[in-house]
Amino acid sequence: MTATESQTEVQPADAPEERPALEIPEPLPLQPEDPPRVGEFWLRGRLGANAAGYLYTASDEAGRNVVVAMMTEGSADDAAARDRFVYAVDDLPEDAVLGHNDSDDDDLALWVAVGPIREDDGSSAASDERLIAERRGEEILSAVLMDRIPQIGKLRGPEFRHYWESRRRPGLFRIWPLPWPNALRPASRWALAFALLTMALIMALAVFLAWLLFRHAQPLEPEPVIPTPTNTATVTITPTTPPPGTGSTSPSITVSPSPVPTGLPTTLPTGSIPTATNPGDKF
Template sequence: MTATESRSAAPTATPPAGEPARVVPDGLPLLPEDPPRVGDFWLQSRLGANAAGYLYAASDDSGQRAVVAMMTEGSADDAAARDRFVTAVDELPTEAVLAHNDSDDDDLALWVALGPVRPDDGSSSASDERIIAERRGEDVLSAVLMDRVPQLGRFRGPDFRHYWENRRRPGLFRIWPLPWPAVLRPASRVALILALVTMALIMGLAMLIAWLLFRNAPEVDPGPVIPTPSGTSTVTVTPTTPPPGTVSPSPGPGTPTSTVTVTPSPGATITGPFPTGGTPGSPGSDPSDRF
């Protein structure tokens, strides 16, 4: 369906006597799936669509108006369809092509901005410029779809249909630099700033609560054993638990120590020098007292 067909399909109603006639808009509103911007042009409304692509009314930052033709997701993935799009654009007059993306961007949908289109001042020449740009965009999309190729011979067999005709979403696009916040209204900018400040306050409050909860938490004792590259870990153990009924002196330079080497697999083995010379029943004489 061409752009003209899409607009003529819009329902119209006859107004009652004495009321002004309703003005049918030139384009349809953009959908969430439509790109807000392609290249330097901001898209404003849909002018038409078919299986090959979409026509948009657009304008750049300087106010230059144009008609943008952009491929669909299905046609953009077909190399032959992309070649037909590029060939159709190359056949247009040079002054009619305002901008287009690089045909080597295989991951992006091809698009072309057609014009020039003057602002609608009510004159017939401004309307003619827009109609001419729309017709050129329709010709480009029709070349991709091949719906205007004359039939050679008689009709035989099933009708021809592209395998990608069901994939009619707008093709992939890239926006750089990002369109916001330039496209936002002043009220939207205030809402965005308030949302960012609120998020920062919530994050700061969460960090403060975490610090208050864990600032007096005791340290983990004993600490984790970190194995060495050789696969063993050495831990020095100082026995400080005396037998019942005895007084344990504070550990000093002469306190006996044990050096333990731990092998994680297949089992734990304990090796190293242990304190000797203890008497039975004294600290250090019983292996269970070493830990």
């Protein structure tokens, strides 16, 4: 082989080609009505929603990433819709269901965690696991809504609509232990600390301004009456300026209550009974 010949690297024909990973859109932020946690999974964002329920991306304390499907308050109050949710979950492979709540809790919305999903490292395998989990969650909610059942016969009359489709808020949930502060990220912890420090500074500034405003305040007029040790009190009435044409002013009045006399007997003498002085009195 001469130096002028180009050298190319030959790859084996049976080597699989790595296809590029699909770009999966980021989940939407959680809304105030969304639960921060269901079971042992912390919700991170919304993936989708319909009248039957919501899809969330979530993870647990061990770092497992899952997709959580949760019923709305309207579908959770329908016994038939709850049964369809349970049947759809039972049809999934056993290794795909990583957690769910008890179907006997009639006051709570049913939810299920579907996975597993590996960390997003940019590979096609990670994106495939994410898409498979989302598709399974959509199938569960579609089974509740019954929107993928094939139509039998011709379309006649009005369209079918569930009576609970207008109640699309997330269903009732129970959180124990409380989510705060475990769900906070480092950035959220700094924001919370900064907010608490700002509130403390504002309160301290308000107290300082109140002290500056009222430190030279005059005492109340008139001053409160405080009895002396001799059981006397003096009340002074300040004279006011009389109207024009009158020649009198309000004098100062001093009130000195007499002390209680001492030395008087506290009991009546015994041995004598007072008699009636009126001759007409009879017993």
